[in-house]
Amino acid sequence: MANGFYQLGMAEWAKGLIHWSATDTMSTILGDAADYTVDLATHDFLNDVAAGSREEGPVNIGSLAVLADGVVDGADITFTAAAGDPCEWLLIYKNTGSEATSNLLIYIDTATGLPVTLNGGDVTVQWDSGSNRIAKI
């Protein structure tokens, strides 16, 4: 697998139903690939992601920003005192408060530091500080 966009979430984004701003809450979870096999073509909402695979989070991304050329950005995030199974992926979704309506947007399993073995310490996610930041849509 590689980093990717959930296609059905992107369709909602294209319809103007996803707002990368304070209008919507964007959340991130850190998870275990042993308990969730991503399907970017068909998975649309958080309820497609096995609850047992979600090791840490959700943490809400702050300082959401849209930059030139469709680049989306936000502040770095931290999962404190993280413990559990080894984690191979992060995903970002629009958090509506209901798993059945929270759109899956971005899946990341390729980054320096992944996979990560949780050891009870903190895990900080630093988004790209270059041209792509969190993602370029």
Added chain:
Amino acid sequence: MPQTKIRMINSVHGYFRDGSHYNLTAGEYKWVDEAKADEFIVKGYAEGRLSRPYSDDEIAAIRASIQVISLDQEGLTNG
């Protein structure tokens, strides 16, 4: 326990000692226990006033447990 006002730099998810959950979002101002505020400030997660000076060794020890996942130049592009 004394409280300290901090401004979050990172968004941080975790649990307080009493087991209650917190999800502090970057940019948010928050009053938290002095010890937690010191921890967040030293780790670089928040801005605020430390309750006391910390030595370089103390800072290094506090930061030692942090693991980092970095997108580097791997930030995602669509197409």
